[in-house]
Amino acid sequence: MAYLELNNIYKTYGQGDNATEVLSNINLSIEEGEFVAIVGFTGSGKTTLVNLINGLLEPTKGTVLFKGAPVSGTSHERGVIFQNYSLLPWLTVGQNIFMAVKETFPKKSKKELNDIVADYVDMVSLTPAINKRPKELSGGMRQRVAVARALAMKPEMIIMDEPLGALDALTRGNLQDEILNIWGKDKRTALLITNDVDEGIYMADRIIPLRPGPNATLGPEFKIDIERPRDKTEMNDNVNFKETRNAIIEYLMDIGNERKSQAKEAFVLPDLSPKDFVNQF
Amino acid sequence: MKQSITLGKVTKFMGLGFFSTLKDLFTGKLEKEDFKSFLRKAVVPLVSILLFIGLWHMGAKTLYNIEADFKIEKAFNDQGPEAAEALRACIASGASSCQPNTLPSPSQVWDSYKSLLRDHNIISADKAAFIEKTAALNEKRIAEGKDAITYTGRPSFVDQIFRSLKTVFAGFLLALLIAVPLGVFIGLSPTLKSAFNWFIQIFKPVSPVVWYLLVFMIVKTLLIDSNEDSSFTISFISVGLCSMWATLVNTAMGVSSVDKDFINVAKVLKLGAFQKIFKVVLPSSLPLIFTGLKITLSVAWMVLIAIELLAQSPGLGLFVWEEFQNGANDSNAKIIVAMFVIGIIGFLLDRLMLTIQNAVSFDKSDAI
Known part of the structure; x- marks a missing residue:
């Protein structure tokens, strides 16, 4: 069995006459x-x-299977890196990542969580900017923060x-x-x-x-x-x-x-x- | 040097930029290219203020003459030429017994302002003396388990200003405590929204006077056993209920229109409901909530006067009403003083909220 499987996926937006089928028969x-x-x-x-x-989103028809179980x-x-970064503008770089890490590993102590944040910020070489807010960063730096945030949650996919x-x-x-x-x-x-x-x-x-x-x-x-x-x-x-x-x-x-x-x-x-x-x- | 930079920043932040321009002029730091902006920011307002006072002075003089002529003519018709001549002499002499009662001139208003301050000084001295005199007695009374004797004399104008400010802040706090949580719930749940929508739409346009009467009906019954003066309670609750709608509507709108990207982030991170509200929804709607609070504070200050007047709460509203009823020679001038005080305090309150709003808001265009 494949790791991720999409079987005959259809997705329709709207209803009745206004319905538009955006995706059809995706495998x-x-x-x-x-x-x-x-x-x-x-x-x-x-x-x-x-x-x-x-x-x-949920498909209108068809199934999405992740490791054999329906999503x-x-x-x-499953970590996501969004098209438009989607960083929370009122949080600093560190806080943005911390929030994600804290949700993923609720049992870890604050120090362990901070270490994870520091590791991933370092990985995308943004350590000097860890206390900056997204608006003080360039587009590339923001996207690196988004990458770090997604990866810090250690997703399998x-x-x-x-x-x-x-x-x-x-x-x-x-x-x-x-x-x-x-x-x-x-x-x-x-x-x-x-x-x-x-x-x-x-x-x-x-x-x-x-x-x-x-x-x-x-x-x-x-x-x-x-x-x-x-x-x-x-x-x-x-x-x-x-x-x-x-x-x-x-x-x-x-x-x-x-x-x-x-x-x-x-x-x-x-x-x-x-x-x-x-x-x- | 460092101090002046921070001061300049603070005034600019509060939307009072012209202060720093004025200061630059006096400290001789004004550059030539700044001269145009100095003209616009400092000289133009100054000229327009002078122009306003000039027009007011001339208008007041005209009204004074109309009123005086009418009085003299009336005396002439009713009592004959001698009475008219006597009245004319009386008006010209400036005696307070026969002055025409009309719009006061700027100088009269200024005099009234000074007399109100003098009055305040006399009253506070009186009050201080009273407290000193009763201090020993009060200690004894308290030791015996009796109530202390308090000063029950007439409040001064400044006391009334503070009473009004107290009422407005209590009302504002009430509005904040009701409207923000309710707005968050309404914004989050479409069901609650449709449950409360009629309520908001119907009660939002209700006049302050009616709110006062409603609160009066309820509070009067609730405090039926109490001998305390309920005018403060009634007026601050009425002010709060009148002014909370802007915050309620703005909070609900801000919460329901949080950027979809942020909601997606909350979903992907699997934030709990509590975390989602406090970490994502509320911060993102703060700018709108504060816009609402700013409107609420200015509405609260505006309706306060009418409500104090009705509730007989000894604040600025009651001051205006009593002066109007009083009809003394300088009553009109005192009403105008109150008008300026109300206007200036309203302006300062607005600036205060703007400053807080600027401090908590993030720039939405830079966000993403």
């Missing part, structure tokens, strides 16, 4: 220790999919919803390496949602495109057979990388074009011309 299984990336256009239902897996509600076993989407290219690269480092240390299962194909290929073992919603569904998977640790510059010359990258982009482009042509067909104009239009000339 996905992730093995323990695997790093899977889901790539898709903005608005294709990626966040909905993530919220189904972490337990913030109901959130759990400390880590779910990332476009964690680096709002960052500049340089910071993005650094954080990708940091996340990979942390993941590599104890090989937790990881699910990355992203809109950047290169990021997916660099980080994941498997890439699955999400066909755009409404009625979004998963496309065919692409295996990434590139040895770890991966190197960005070397990878650019790797034949395997080029092929996979081109295949995925081509697939996504095809979907995009398909969508465009569908849109064209949807508005077929009637074959009419104004009265006496020709006669005027």
Whole structure:
């Protein structure tokens, strides 16, 4: 049995005539220790999919199984890194992480908890900023706090919803390496949602495109057979990388074009011309 | 140097920036490019104040003349030319017995202000003397298990100001203790919201006078055995009930509109209900709660005057009412003094709340 399993998932928002089916027939299984990336256009239902897996939402139809048991509600076993950091602005970096750690390990003493917080803040190299509030930090630093908060809860699986989407290219690269480092240390299962194909290929073992919603569904998977640790510059010359990258982009482009042509067909104009239009000339 | 920076910061924080500009002018630290902002921040308000006083003075003079002419004409018609001439001479001499009773001029108001202060000094001296005189006797009375003798003389204007402030703070505290917890519950539970919605919508627009009467009905019966003066109890409860609605509505709104991201965080961290309220919901709605409290305090101060007047609670409201009933020569001027005192205290209370609000709020745009 797979570690995480999604069977025939459907998710509909709204009711009656206003109902929109965002996700249809999603099937996905992730093995323990695997790093899977889901790539898709903005608005294709990626966040909905993530919220189904972490337990913030419930599917309209189908089942989400985590270690064989159906997911109901959130759990400390599945850590989440949100798209927009979601740090509490009235707490400092340390307090934000402390709150999470305290909830996960209620039996530990205050000193032990503080040690855990200090360890994880150090891991994302934010020790000098531990007493700062989120608004005093840059976007990259805030996202590192969010990463530290999710990891400090020692989750068995880590779910990332476009964690680096709002960052500049340089910071993005650094954080990708940091996340990979942390993941590599104890090989937790990881699910990355992203809109950047290169990021997916660099980080994941498997890439699955999400066909755009409404009625979004998963496309065919692409295996990434590139040895770890991966190197960005070397990878650019790797034949395997080029092929996979081109295949995925081509697939996504095809979907995009398909969508465009569908849109064209949807508005077929009637074959009419104004009265006496020709006669005027 | 360090002190001046902190002072400047404090005044700016309180929205009283012009103080530091004024101070810079006197300490000679004003740069040339600051001159324009100095003009705008300090000179313009000063000029407008002078203009206001000038207009007031001229208006008061006109009203005075109208009133005087009318009086003389009336005397002429009723009692003949000699009486009119005598009245004219009387008014011109400034004797207090025949002054026209109308809008007082700024200088009259200033004189009244000074006479009120003098009055206060006399009364406090009297009070101090009384306490000193009765100290020994009171000790004995207390030792014998009797009540101490207290000063029961007339309160001074300053005493009345403090009485009003006491009433307003008691009412504000009552409003805070009722409205904030109730608002949190209403904001958290849609069921409670629909249970209380009609209640809020109907009672929110009720006038202070009616609140006073309602509280009077209830408190009168509850304190039926007591000989104590219930005017303070009645007035602070009425003030609290009148003013709590802004806080109630704002708290409920703040709590029900907490950023969805924060709620998601609370869910993912699996915070308990108590933790969720105190660590996430309340901090996030603090800015709105404080906006509500600020409105509550200013409403409380505004309705206080009417309620004190009705409750016969010896504060500023009663002062205004008594002066109006009194009809003495300087009563009108004293009413205007009270008006300015009420206005200035209201302004200071508003600034106080703004300062607290700034201190506890986080910048929402920077949050995320």
